[in-house]
Amino acid sequence: MAWGRLRRKRDMPGGLWSKCKDCGALIYTKELAEKLHVCPKCGFHHTVSGRRRIEITADPGTFEEEFTDLQPRDRLDFVDTIPYAEKLVLAQEKTGQADACFAGTCRIADHPVVLAVLDFSFMGGSMGEVVGEKLARAIELAEEKKLPIVIFSASGGARMHEGAISLMQMAKTCAALQHYRHNGGFSISVLTNPTTGGVTASFASVCDVMIAEPKALIGFAGPRVIKNTIRQDLPEGFQRSEFLLDKGQVDLITLREQMTETLGRILAYTPHARKQPYAS
């Protein structure tokens, strides 16, 4: 199914003016969207929805969505304040999508790739069965078509409402990535604000190249959990992209406006782009 038909403006909804989540500046909403949701005052990269991410990353009109039949379900009969089954319906109504992941084929700076994107607006981009399965299938599609894969993450981690089924998606996605890598695959992980927990501790951290957007919160444990454990204030800039770069945890930081171009420059080095036999 063509993704374009589903496209809706869902980022920074509401009024004419939007408030920057970092510096608090009031920005004309239309201007913020034109600037790819990056604050013109302070440069903060706001979280964008999965659809918007695809729109600003893929070459126009090239994205062909796959695996649209996957539907989440409540296999544990999980109930906290409301049943998980109801939460799913609410999230689906709010976002107009089945779950927190989009995947398909597209071109990025003219390079054919498989693109997978996590969507923070759907239950915090959390990874349950559907997200894990869709990622695994996307990786397998890349293996089958001998294409590189680019994965954008924005996620609070594994989805608690699916219990250890979510936990095992970490294993599933890593299994698929290992299979792909072993058969000559090439993967790029782009970490955006925020990416934590079971997502950073699985597929998002074992890709061949790791890119972060500026000032994105990226880590394993959330800052509040760490603060409560060590009972100390956290260092300035802790768990932000620049901190990770300094500690050797990511390969590069790339501005959103340069993301497509940068991905293209990296993809140009893949055997596929160099018209060489696919490495194995």
Next chain:
Amino acid sequence: MVKNEPAPRPSHHVLPFEQPIEDVRRRLHELEDLATQTAHDLSEEIEFYRDRLQRLTREVYADLTPWHRVQVARHPQRPLTSDYMRHLFTDLVELHGDGYFGDDKAILTCLATLRGRRLLLIGHRKGRDTKDRLSCHFGSAHPEGYRKALRKMHLAERLGLPVVCLINTPGAYPGVGAEERGQARAIAENIFQMFRIRVPILVVVIGEGGSGGALGIAIGDRVAMLENSWYSVISPEGCASILWRSAERKEEAATALKLTAGDMHRLGLVDEVIAEPVGGAHRHPHEAMERVADRLEEWLDQFCAVPVDQLLEARYRKFRDIANLEASAQVAAQAAAELDQEASVHDPDAETAPEEHPAD
């Protein structure tokens, strides 16, 4: 035979739900003490309380809630990796360090021999006394712990030794240093690499299977859980404080998460449940550890005979298809059928009378 053996008298840590058992035990011991000081024959009363103690223990343990099991999994007298190491394995050579940064005491790596079978033993280490526990961060590993485990797995691969992993962690350590050194990446790298370790990997959750911190050394050809262990995406307290906004709701969270061995097996997330002696592994630690050893022995013989490419393909498929969306209805139906039969739960009690289990 237990009939003539005194009931265990350690300075036992009593869990709240165990109090009725403890009351009977205390009464029994009073009678036993009295019997040594008086000429009266108290053997009938003593016999009565012994029976009652056994029956009550069986009853209480037959009806544990998920939260009770979490408590049992954390019981201070429950056997730890270090106990398994000492009790089951011989010819131990502990190997320290990740080769880059440090030696994380929260993960033990050790060349070890189980009933004549040479292998690499890896396990979360919690520590028994306070000093020990602090040095192990209560079983919460840092990145160097995961990297140490991976490094030793590569060694095992070169030596052709199978790997046994004992899981017992509340979760990976949440701290500044851990994040600086790439906690997420260390765990991810282990999960990723374990799919290509060309020797059998056998995993037993012996206590707590806390999230990614557990999974980081738990990609195995066989993954089993002891009956009263738990395995989950998050601890009940962590889940309660996020979803209920109060850690006090941990009992509800424990139920909701389906974290018990039985639930995990029913959902198709682990291969097998190893039954514990009646009253839990903390009551009969040696018996519990021997049961684990029996299963390990069988798997070692089974998996070491599988050609390595076939082994890796099966390991990949198992986790690739875990909780498979399309197969899930099938898996659920199958699990329900198994639940009726309890066929695949390995329960030595089913074969031998429970009275025959030697007390520790």
